[in-house]
Amino acid sequence: MSDDLDFMPATPGKDELVNPDGPDQAKSGSAEDPAPGGDGDRAPGERAELPTWNRSRRKRKANVKAEKEDDAFQRGVRKASRQVIDTPKLVIGAIVIALLVIAGGVALTNRSTEGDAVAARTLQVATAAIVRGQVVPPEEQERLGDSIKLYRLPIFATEEDRQAAIAAAVTEAKNSGRDKVEQDAALVAAAQAMQAGDFDAALAEYELFLEDAGREHPLRFVALEGKGNALEAKGELEAALAAFQAIAPYPSDYYRPMALYHQGRVLEALERPDEALAIYRQYLDEFKKEELATPMVRKRLEALDPEFAALMSAPASPTISP
Template sequence: MSDDLDFMPATPGKDELVNPDGPDQAKPSGTPAGDSGGDPGGDGDRAPGERAELPTWNRSRRKRKANVKAEKEDDAFQRGVRKASRQVIDTPKLVLGAIVIAVLVIGGGVMLTNRSAQGDAEAARTLQAATAAIVRGQVVPPEEQERLGDSLQMYRMPIFTTEDERAAAIAAAMAEAKSSGRDQVEQNATLVAAAQAVQAGDFDAALADYALFLDDAGRDHPLRFLALEGQGNAFEAKGELDAALASFQAIAPYPSDYYRPMALYHQGRVLEALERTDEALAIYRQYLEEFPKEELATPMVRDRLEALDPEFAALLSAPASAPPISP
């Protein structure tokens, strides 16, 4: 659609004419058609057949023009945000996939589960501040902050002047949450600490924190599946594949369990790494039987089937044969 449409004036009401110059300049309702009412730029001075000049007072267009400068100033910061996002995406999925999910779930949901008591809510806010700094925190030098000014507020994310300042803020908030005296907040803080350790490559520390969380939280904790997935990833990173397989098998042992699709996919991957290809194929086929509709891990399972059993994968992608036509 052409930009000329941005200049189209609003349709006046029955007893009202729209005029950008204000109510004092409005035409009287009795002004004859074609009479400009004394306006030297009006239709009355136009030669026969001459095209009228379209109005240029569209408010939304003026607003867009006014924001051009601010948008240019934001470009550098936006590039930084996009770069950080790409770095997360490019990091090996097996190590960081569940980490980002875990801190997002905890950071966004822990407040809601702890509002029953003021003390719990205060401790939860501390953990939320830590997870926000981990997931969304951005380092912007002081001179860049000064240049961007108030436009920084539109991003709604924690801003730090140096990486050391960000790390110190995270460490302080995490320490406070882990010693808050609130069981649920301390458990969730332990889970976040384990995810941080995996991200830093300290898999022994991660496994210690995951074990502590799983012992304290019990089987009914809503984030237990993330702890088991993280534990499996840490074992896998250390090359302890049998232990990793056991963790992934414990995530969702029953078809009705939440996160069952990802649990099966993880099991298939590790079985392949253990060179137990027949068992991996059986798991992938079981996945498609249990989840014929598209799930999060379905594309990855199909890719593995195409690599390990092309004939079976071809049957899956073949169109269904048409029923015979009755004579």
């Protein structure tokens, strides 16, 4: 049953008082002078009237003004969310996945010592500014007042302030003297460079991470995907294909679906449609269940081989028992 359900008395008294602290604390008259609508006015056997107080409705009413003031800021937050969703597929892995994985805890391996944890929190300042940071001009901040704190987002007066805060936090993490945190800082710096369109800087950071972190690092796939995206953006398609092939070479590897999809895309860009088609078919053969890249693979199959795509999407024929 909804929290918004109101319990209204059948015939509310004209002077009935409702206390927002709850029915147990409701104001009432004395025994000698019962309040209207109270027990003193009820005939024997008549149902008692239930209280009209509703916590959720009172809270909403109290916050109407704040909600109106927040509208402009809410629109800004929603716009930022849409921008992340609408980011071209080229940089989905390099920016969104990398940042969300790191921002979620800057890798669990960094929690092994107290010193690593302190350094990791510095890096989280940078990831929070990149992923959730909002630019709100000072005059708008003043207009919103304390209501802006409800969103718990990093707020900056200008884009320059946001970029400066990110750079300072990443630099501090890189100089923390903690190997694992410094490695993760390279990933954050690379993702930030990708977002800014500086693909050479991003590629340098990804290479630095891959050189230092080794093959067993849990975020290696993020760096390889980012490296492939940076190379693709630079037009170095053969090198990008090699990077995507290195992400998950075996069917049991984590992130295999996105690795195959990236390979197919680059093969198409290299004007090798037959090889791309083979990769997409391999994808559907390996992954019967819906994966992150499945809708995109099906779309490419429809473009390259409509007959095969139609065959794959056709319902199975019913089996007739003898």
